[in-house]
Amino acid sequence: MSEYLIETRNLKMHFPIRAGVLRRAVGHVKAVDGVDLQVRQGETLGIVGESGCGKSTLARLILRLLEPTEGEVLFEGENILAYGQNQMHRLRRDMQIVFQDPFASLNPRKKVGSIIAEPLRAHGEPGNHRRRVQELLEIVGLNPEHYNRYPHEFSGGQRQRIGIARAIALKPKLIICDEPVSALDVSIQAQIINLFEDLQKEFNLTYIFIAHDLSVVKHISDRVAVMYLGKIVEAAECAQLYGEPRHPYTNALLSAIPLPDPKRERERQRIVLVGDVPSPSDPPSGCTFHVRCPRADAYCRDNTPSLEPQRVDGHKASCFFPVLDSQQLGEGRDNILAVAEGRS
Numbered sequence: 001m002s003e004y005l006i007e008t009r010n011l012k013m014h015f016p017i018r019a020g021v022l023r024r025a026v027g028h029v030k031a032v033d034g035v036d037l038q039v040r041q042g043e044t045l046g047i048v049g050e051s052g053c054g055k056s057t058l059a060r061l062i063l064r065l066l067e068p069t070e071g072e073v074l075f076e077g078e079n080i081l082a083y084g085q086n087q088m089h090r091l092r093r094d095m096q097i098v099f100q101d102p103f104a105s106l107n108p109r110k111k112v113g114s115i116i117a118e119p120l121r122a123h124g125e126p127g128n129h130r131r132r133v134q135e136l137l138e139i140v141g142l143n144p145e146h147y148n149r150y151p152h153e154f155s156g157g158q159r160q161r162i163g164i165a166r167a168i169a170l171k172p173k174l175i176i177c178d179e180p181v182s183a184l185d186v187s188i189q190a191q192i193i194n195l196f197e198d199l200q201k202e203f204n205l206t207y208i209f210i211a212h213d214l215s216v217v218k219h220i221s222d223r224v225a226v227m228y229l230g231k232i233v234e235a236a237e238c239a240q241l242y243g244e245p246r247h248p249y250t251n252a253l254l255s256a257i258p259l260p261d262p263k264r265e266r267e268r269q270r271i272v273l274v275g276d277v278p279s280p281s282d283p284p285s286g287c288t289f290h291v292r293c294p295r296a297d298a299y300c301r302d303n304t305p306s307l308e309p310q311r312v313d314g315h316k317a318s319c320f321f322p323v324l325d326s327q328q329l330g331e332g333r334d335n336i337l338a339v340a341e342g343r344s
């Protein structure tokens with residue numbers, strides 16, 4: 001048995017851009033560009049990054065809703081890309097997804113009971129579906145009597161609970177939560193995150209929890225991976241990543257989170273990134289972050305960093321000039337440059 005429930009190796013998804021009458025590929029959108037990640041059973045991996053950096057595409061690749069351009073997806077140590085249709089159907093019981101938009105992900109013409117029972121029907125579960133659905137409604141904090149209502153009769157938070165009930169109906173091992181609270185009010189966000197945490201304890205679930213904001217995944221994640229333009233640029237245990245970020249991008253994202261203490265909030269420096277996220281169809285050369293990075297120089301333009309282990313176990317970052325202490329910029333930077341050049 002593998003140490004990990006889910007693992008990806010050099011996973012890539014390059015969508016072709018087609019043009020002309022013959023619909024020839026004239027380029028590629030590198031939505032996911034070489035992702036290696038590992039998630040242990042019972043753990044929560046948070047994935048964070050700006051809009052368009054490839055988070056949803058990565059989720060769809062892991063669930064095999066998309067066939068990757070390159071790379072492997074391993075579930076309990078087995079490469080699922082080699083699975084046939086029947087094996088894949090069986091595996092789908094164990095992997096579920098909760099979507100970002102609770103308004104778009106539930107069929108408005110179906111009653112809630114029928115929506116939640118859908119995976120039970122698809123997998124030919126025996127027994128009384130109505131009883132099971134009512135049980136599920138209760139587990140996610142909804143009234144079991146509301147079995148016959150339509151999605152529009154519920155609020156956003158309640159609809160997300162319906163989506164969660166559907167996801168746990170088959171007792172999966174892994175749930176990918178693709179920005180499940182982004183569309184909700186802040187007060188409701190906390191309730192839904194608490195529900196995810198309770199369910200994890202109760203059913204021993206493994207989560208991949210996607211968000212575009214580092215503050216959202218902080219409390220639920222054991223480890224966090226930061227994505228930029230289709231690549232993971234930093235990954236670490238939660239406390240380590242928030243406490244001692246190494247990648248300038250993570251540092252900038254963290255500096256954007258408001259602090260609860262007004263005095264500290266006034267005093268601290270905010271790192272504002274210049275420019276927009278570059279297009280994944282034409283990413284910058286070398287380190288793709290160099291065009292926005294406050295620490296980059298010519299070396300970063302010409303060389304591509306890889307995800308290297310940092311001082312603390314399990315902490316990885318892909319940067320030639322990682323953030324050490326803010327004071328260490330001068331001398332430390334020259335040393336790192338020397339090491340980086342020696343390596344290449």
Ligand SMILES: Nc1ncnc2c1ncn2[C@@H]1O[C@H](COP(=O)(O)OP(=O)(O)OP(=O)(O)O)[C@@H](O)[C@H]1O
Nearest residue numbers: 015029031050051052053054055056057058212280
């Ligand atoms: N089917 C597709 N064909 C072509 N390009 C696509 C396709 N799906 C996604 N993309 C592109 O891939 C990139 C990554 O998209 P993706 O939806 O994975 O980003 P995301 O990180 O989930 O963003 P968001 O935070 O907005 O949900 C984007 O540039 C997007 O336009």
Ligand SMILES: [Mg+2]
Nearest residue numbers: 055056057178
């Ligand atoms: Mg998305």
